[in-house]
Amino acid sequence: MKITRIVARQVLVPVKPQKLMITALGQHRVSKYVIVRVETDAGIDGAGEATVAPLWSGETVWGCQALIDHVLAPVLVGADPSDIAGIDAIMDRATQDNWFAKSAIEMACWDIKGKDAGKPVYELLGGAVRPLAVRSRFSLAAYATERARTRAQELVDEGFTTIKVKVGTGSTDADVERVHAVREVIGPKLALTIDANCGYSVAAAIDAAHRMEPDNVCLFEQPTPRGDFEGLAEVRRNVKPVIMADDMAFDLADAKELAHHKACDLISIYPGKNGGIRKSKEIVEYAAKHGMACSIGSNLELDVCTAAMAHLVVACENMQVEKYPGDMLGPSYHEFPIVKDPIDIKGPFTTITNKPGLGVEVDWAVIEKNPVT
Numbered sequence: 568m569k570i571t572r573i574v575a576r577q578v579l580v581p582v583k584p585q586k587l588m589i590t591a592l593g594q595h596r597v598s599k600y601v602i603v604r605v606e607t608d609a610g611i612d613g614a615g616e617a618t619v620a621p622l623w624s625g626e627t628v629w630g631c632q633a634l635i636d637h638v639l640a641p642v643l644v645g646a647d648p649s650d651i652a653g654i655d656a657i658m659d660r661a662t663q664d665n666w667f668a669k670s671a672i673e674m675a676c677w678d679i680k681g682k683d684a685g686k687p688v689y690e691l692l693g694g695a696v697r698p699l700a701v702r703s704r705f706s707l708a709a710y711a712t713e714r715a716r717t718r719a720q721e722l723v724d725e726g727f728t729t730i731k732v733k734v735g736t737g738s739t740d741a742d743v744e745r746v747h748a749v750r751e752v753i754g755p756k757l758a759l760t761i762d763a764n765c766g767y768s769v770a771a772a773i774d775a776a777h778r779m780e781p782d783n784v785c786l787f788e789q790p791t792p793r794g795d796f797e798g799l800a801e802v803r804r805n806v807k808p809v810i811m812a813d814d815m816a817f818d819l820a821d822a823k824e825l826a827h828h829k830a831c832d833l834i835s836i837y838p839g840k841n842g843g844i845r846k847s848k849e850i851v852e853y854a855a856k857h858g859m860a861c862s863i864g865s866n867l868e869l870d871v872c873t874a875a876m877a878h879l880v881v882a883c884e885n886m887q888v889e890k891y892p893g894d895m896l897g898p899s900y901h902e903f904p905i906v907k908d909p910i911d912i913k914g915p916f917t918t919i920t921n922k923p924g925l926g927v928e929v930d931w932a933v934i935e936k937n938p939v940t
C-alpha cells in the first residue's frame with residue numbers, strides 16, 4: 568500500500584461559552600485546527616487532526632498547512648502508511664519538532680492500517696487492557712471565585728469525581744481562593760487537582776502548594792516553566808501532592824530528563840503533543856520502566872484526535888486513568904462535531920467503539936463550511 572495524496576484543511580470551531588477555557592497560557596475561545604486526509608492506492612483513506620495552538624507548541628494552522636503541503640506531503644507520497652515507524656522517520660528527517668502536525672499524519676496512518684486490517688487501532692497497539700469507556704476529570708478554568716463555585720456544583724451533579732482547577736494565572740491569592748471555593752463546593756471526598764501550565768516560579772509553586780494544603784490537593788500539574796527539570800524536582804521534594812509533568816514533556820528525551828532528575832511522579836501524554844500514537848506509547852512504556860505513571864492530557868481536541876487518545880489509553884497499561892483520571896472531553900467543549908459519528912461523551916465518560924481504524928468519519932462538508940478566515 569502506498570500514500571497517493573495528503574489533503575490538509577483548516578477548520579474553525581467555537582468553544583461553548585459556558586466551557587470557555589482560561590489557563591496560565593491565556594483564553595481558548597475558538598479552536599483553529601487542521602484536519603488531514605491521507606489517501607492511498609488501496610482506496611482506503613485515513614483521518615488526522617492537528618490541534619495546533621500557538622500558545623502551546625508555537626504551531627499555527629497556517630504554518631501547519633504549509634508544512635504539510637510543501638514539506639511533509641511531498642516526501643510522504645509513495646511511502647507505506649502501514650509502516651508507522653518508517654513514516655515517523657521520513658517526517659523527522661524532513662522537519663524538527665512540529666509535534667501536532669506530524670501527529671495528524673501519523674494518526675491518519677494508524678486509521679488506514681486499522682481499516683486495512685479490519686481492526687480498531689487499540690487492537691493494533693496490543694489489545695484493550697481496560698474498558699472502552701474511560702473516566703476523565705473535569706478541567707475547571709481559572710474563573711473568578713463565584714463562577715468557579717457554580718461550575719464546580721454543576722460538575723458534581725454531572726458525576727465528575729475528580730476536578731482539576733487551573734491556577735498560576737498571576738495571583739496566588741486568587742488561585743488559593745478559587746481552589747478553596749471548589750473544595751467547599753465538592754466536599755471532602757472528591758479528588759481535587761491543580762494545573763499551573765508553567766505559571767509559577769519554583770518558590771511560588773511551593774508557596775501555593777503549602778497554602779492549599781487545607782484543601783487537600785492530591786496532584787499538582789506542571790507547576791513550573793518548560794525546560795527547568797531541576798526546578799520541577801525541587802518543587803516535588805517540597806510539596807505533598809504528586810507532581811505531573813505536561814507542558815515540558817514532548818518527546819522521549821524529555822521523559823529521560825524527567826526520570827534523571829526524579830522531577831515528577833507522572834507524565835501527561837497525548838498523541839498531539841507527543842508527535843503521534845507510536846511515540847506516545849514509547850514514552851508511556853519508558854515511563855513504566857522508570858517508575859513514572861502516565862495519564863491522558865489534552866488541549867481541547869475534536870473527535871479525530873480524541874479517538875486517537877482513547878485508543879492509546881485503552882491499549883496501554885501504564886496510562887493509569889483509573890488512579891489518575893486524565894482529560895479526554897475535548898469534543899464536548901465545542902459547538903459542533905466535525906465527524907458524522909461523534910464519540911460518545913456523557914458526563915465524565917468518553918467511550919469509543921470497536922470499529923476499524925480510529926472509528927470516526929470526518930464530515931468534510933462541515934470542514935469546508937467552517938474555514939479559518
Ligand SMILES: [Mg+2]
Binds near residue numbers: 789814835864
Ligand atoms: Mg496540563
